[in-house]
């Protein structure tokens with residue numbers, strides 16, 4: 001594949017998920033840099049021929065596409081040392097939550113194109129949902145960004161003012177879904193399965209439920225109606241879950257997550 005060299009600045013949970021997903025999807029590992037200060041923690045990526053370094057400047061100088069995957073409180077300090085090395089020839093992609101295009105742009109010299117992307121950790125297996133937003137990026141750079149994130153799953157373009165919402169629904173959503181699965185497993189063990197079997201049944205069942213929506217495009221309730229036998233066990237359990245605040249607790253949790261981002 002004719003590939004621009006990509007530098008992922010910040011090889012933590014998300015940065016390494018992106019790197020792993022890219023090499024799983026035929027990107028050349030030798031054209032991917034991943035940086036972090038504790039570089040030894042990237043040895044597993046190094047073993048897969050990804051270039052790992054603690055030297056951000058080296059990575060930026062050698063790459064065309066820069067993906068910033070740092071914690072929001074670190075980005076300004078890191079950009080300070082990199083500003084003079086980031087040029088209009090670079091495509092800058094930020095996956096940093098709660099750090100706007102305008103804030104990013106204010107840390108760089110003029111005329112640098114930036115795209116904000118909000119993927120999730122399922123990027124590692126090519127199953128991310130990534131929301132993209134940009135103000136000044138060219139159609140070519142938006143397409144390049146899409147190509148990268150399409151290799152990591154699905155993409156959708158949104159207004160930047162929905163990026164906090166995308167962070168919560170798409171990125172935090174992985175954790176919410178996993179907690180749901182964990183509760184299914186705990187319930188499954190209580191009704192008789194060993195943990196391994198319960199995990200397999202719960203995970204595949206949730207995957208199947210998602211696929212029913214993704215492949216058929218139906219409303220969840222339409223698929224639920226197919227499962228709920230009148231006077232049956234599904235509706236009895238489902239109603240008890242709702243009496244206990246199931247949907248309400250999820251909605252409230254989602255709102256609390258976004259309020260946490262937007263409180264400052």
Ligand SMILES: NC(=O)C1=CN([C@@H]2O[C@H](COP(=O)(O)OP(=O)(O)OC[C@H]3O[C@@H](n4cnc5c(N)ncnc54)[C@H](OP(=O)(O)O)[C@@H]3O)[C@@H](O)[C@H]2O)C=CC1
Pocket residue numbers: 009010011012013014015035036037038039056069070071072074078095096097118119120121171172
């Ligand atoms: N985790 C997720 O599911 C998602 C995260 N995000 C966003 O992505 C960003 C990263 O999150 P996450 O991966 O979870 O955080 P992590 O803390 O796991 O990763 C950040 C990485 O940055 C590295 N780092 C710190 N300072 C530097 C530096 N000076 N140069 C290079 N690397 C540095 C750290 O490693 P070291 O200490 O070794 O330097 C660390 O591994 C955040 O803004 C988050 O909001 C967005 C969507 C999903």
Ligand SMILES: O=C(O)[C@@H]1CCC=N1
Pocket residue numbers: 097167171172
């Ligand atoms: O919890 C967080 O703040 C980050 C943003 C999305 C996922 N993790």
